[in-house]
Amino acid sequence: MVVLEATQAAIAAAGRALRSGALVAFPTETVYGLGADATDGRAVAAIFAAKGRPRFNPLIVHVGEVAQAEQLGSLTDSARQLAAAFWPGPLTLVVAKERHSPIADLASAGLATVALRVPAHPIARALLRASDRPVAAPSANRSGHVSATTAAHVAADLGASVPIILDGGPTPIGLESTVVDATGPEACILRLGGLARESLERALGRPLAFALGAPGRPASPGMLTRHYAPATRLRLEANEVRAGEALLAFGPAVPKHAAAAINLSPSGDLVEAAAKLFSALRELDATGAQAIAVMPIPHLGLGEAINDRLQRAVRSP
Ligand code: TXA
Ligand code: MG
Numbered sequence: 001m002v003v004l005e006a007t008q009a010a011i012a013a014a015g016r017a018l019r020s021g022a023l024v025a026f027p028t029e030t031v032y033g034l035g036a037d038a039t040d041g042r043a044v045a046a047i048f049a050a051k052g053r054p055r056f057n058p059l060i061v062h063v064g065e066v067a068q069a070e071q072l073g074s075l076t077d078s079a080r081q082l083a084a085a086f087w088p089g090p091l092t093l094v095v096a097k098e099r100h101s102p103i104a105d106l107a108s109a110g111l112a113t114v115a116l117r118v119p120a121h122p123i124a125r126a127l128l129r130a131s132d133r134p135v136a137a138p139s140a141n142r143s144g145h146v147s148a149t150t151a152a153h154v155a156a157d158l159g160a161s162v163p164i165i166l167d168g169g170p171t172p173i174g175l176e177s178t179v180v181d182a183t184g185p186e187a188c189i190l191r192l193g194g195l196a197r198e199s200l201e202r203a204l205g206r207p208l209a210f211a212l213g214a215p216g217r218p219a220s221p222g223m224l225t226r227h228y229a230p231a232t233r234l235r236l237e238a239n240e241v242r243a244g245e246a247l248l249a250f251g252p253a254v255p256k257h258a259a260a261a262i263n264l265s266p267s268g269d270l271v272e273a274a275a276k277l278f279s280a281l282r283e284l285d286a287t288g289a290q291a292i293a294v295m296p297i298p299h300l301g302l303g304e305a306i307n308d309r310l311q312r313a314v315r316s317p
Helices: 008-019 041-051 066-072 077-086 122-131 151-161 197-204 270-285 303-315
Strands: 002-005 024-027 032-037 060-062 091-097 113-117 164-167 178-181 188-191 233-235 245-249 261-263 291-294
Touching: 002 008, 002 151, 008 024, 008 032, 008 122, 008 164, 024 122, 024 151, 032 041, 032 060, 032 122, 032 151, 041 151, 041 270, 066 077, 066 113, 077 091, 077 197, 151 164, 178 197, 233 303, 245 270, 261 270, 270 291, 270 303
Parallel strands: 002 164, 024 164, 060 113, 091 178, 233 291, 245 261, 245 291
Antiparallel strands: 024 032, 091 113, 178 188
């Protein structure tokens, strides 16, 4: 791990690192982000591994320009209004993902929506230009810890799991971005943050509700996030395939005779498996199999988040 003063040369090196699939922590005007190329599923999986997140929450995808956001998501009228008023800035807009979006499924946790933000911090913007990629980045802290607002916090919290930390001093806002769900005609607040509700309401010319819960007491963001679940029934911990079943395999020893099979990682690599999880579920879901037999996934490292997601998919109707 190196902490680099964010000079032009350091930003250029960090941009190359991102393009090669490595993680880079960088300052934004809100908090430090732990970034990865959002189009690279394995790089995105490494974010979850580094944070020790027990779940695959959807991540914010950062872009340098509003025009790029338009290519990744379909902006509703209210999204456009808010983007015009507050981007670049501490606002994240959840919008419908564009069809054929290059964003890795894992970055948006398999959802049909994507959270987009154009940050204002000059170092974040320079890094986005240098990498020439959309950058998925949650706050650069270990899961359950508070968001990091200095490079030293990032280093203390994530240390060895981040090859490059760009140091741009303390972040000016120090609170995460405000997240607005702008997928429908009635935009609503998913998370309060660095942009005040009053400012949003002034720009829209009308009051904004919270997505759930009483005003001022939004339910936790995790609860607000709808989760992707396949329509096909999942059968977990499967060591054999039954008639009519598709197989979601893991590891080198795979049962034969599945109607369709996808191996999340023949070598048993949990980072590779996480990167493939959502697209594999989608693909198997589309095969028309009666059920999807899922081989046991070790409950270690990213295996915990993979199992969490599989268990939710079993429970949902
Ligand atoms: O200021 C910030 O927002 C920082 C900097 C680095 O940009 N990032 C950040 O990311 O705080 P994170 O991952 O800690 O929080 C992202 C929030 C979560 O509450 C997540 O549930 C929500 O955004 N979110 C992301 N994608 C979503 C989606 N498709 N639908 C609903 N909520 C989403
Ligand atoms: Mg966070």
